Amino acid sequence: MxxxxxxxxxxxxxxFNATWGTWTRGMLEAEAKGDPAVFDALADAMGFDVDANQFRPDSIVIAATVDETADCILSAIPDKDKDALLARMNAATAQVTQxxxxxxxxxxxxxxxxxxxxxxxxxxxxxxxxxxxxxxxxxxxxxxxxxxxxxxxxxxxxxxxxxxxxxxxxxxxxxxxxxxxxxxxxxxxxxxxxxxxxxxxxxxxxxxxxxxxxxxxxxxxxxxxxxxxxxxxx
The missing domain is CATH 3.40.50.1000 (HAD superfamily/HAD-like)
Structure with missing residues (x-):
């Protein structure tokens, strides 16, 4: 029983996609700071389909911890500070409308x-x-x-x-x-x-x-x- x-x-x-699709696009744009090449690199690293505004089924983000997702982001922008990135991510995700x-x-x-x-x-x-x-x-x-x-x-x-x-x-x-x-x-x-x-x-x-x-x-x-x-x- x-x-x-x-x-x-x-x-x-x-x-998942209804909640995180739009938010992720905004997050990627913010981290890319207007650089299209960085935006594309981030989207690719995270398995995010920009045209569909949703994650691909093989995206690491689907099951990853926040820490692992941060590492994924840093692989595309390695000059960032991980602790600061994690703080931004946790603060922002807490406000997402689910x-x-x-x-x-x-x-x-x-x-x-x-x-x-x-x-x-x-x-x-x-x-x-x-x-x-x-x-x-x-x-x-x-x-x-x-x-x-x-x-x-x-x-x-x-x-x-x-x-x-x-x-x-x-x-x-x-x-x-x-x-x-x-x-x-x-x-x-x-x-x-x-x-x-x-x-x-x-x-x-x-x-x-x-x-x-x-x-x-x-x-x-x-x-x-x-x-x-x-x-x-x-």
Whole structure:
């Protein structure tokens, strides 16, 4: 039986390209300071399709930590100061208007009514992650929130998921890891959890399916799937 669910954030709770496409273009323009060659180099390094205003499915940014994304940016503009870049990125991302994959407040109220224990495991930094959850009005539904900088490492390593189990007292076999990237699913498998892939990020079904118990259109389909598989007490 499933007693706990730990969710990725970007591309899972929030539609990835709808949220980050426009913001990323603005960030790249700011870092390029009007130099078209630098802008193109940054877009290429980050796997950002300028014409479509969205990330390519093979972009490093989809599953990377903020620290790894900063390194990617610095590969195109190596004269920048990494600490200063990280500070700008964390401050700016905390203010991004997130596009919810489903109406989150009602969704998580419904999961809570089913008696499920809930957590967040993101490769974002914890502070902006909490800001995004606060803005969506759902922070209170999660008893565990971890970013890559929270002391448990980042995905695809399972440290955040092990910490969720330790915090809740749940066995990993009674938990579900939900995410939009193979990093999320690999972390779930390594932790001994069931895994659910969702298609609200750039990764296609064929990329997620080999590592997921099920691939669903979005998180809204999870309660119905759990009930159909008799994985939750009714």
């Amino acid at each position: 499933i007693k706990g669910i730990i969710f990725d954030k970007d591309g899972t709770l929030f539609d 596009v919810e994959a489903v109406p989150l407040a009602d969704y998580f109220s419904g999961l809570a009514a089913l008696g499920l224990r809930l957590g967040i495991a993101t490769n974002d930094a914890e502070a902006p992650a909490r800001a995004h959850l606060d803005r969506a009005g759902v922070t209170g539904h999660f008893e565990f929130i971890a970013g890559y900088d929270s002391g448990h490492g980042g995905k695809p390593a399972p440290g955040q998921l092990h910490a969720f189990c330790a915090h809740t007292g749940l066995d990993a076999t009674n938990c579900l890891m939900v995410g939009d990237s193979t990093h999320d699913l690999h972390a779930g498998q390594a932790a001994g959890m069931r895994t659910v892939g969702v298609l609200t990020g750039p990764s296609p079904h064929a990329e997620l399916a080999p590592f997921a118990d099920i691939v669903l259109p979005d998180i809204g389909a999870i309660p119905g799937w759990l009930k159909s598989e008799n994985l939750i007490a009714l």
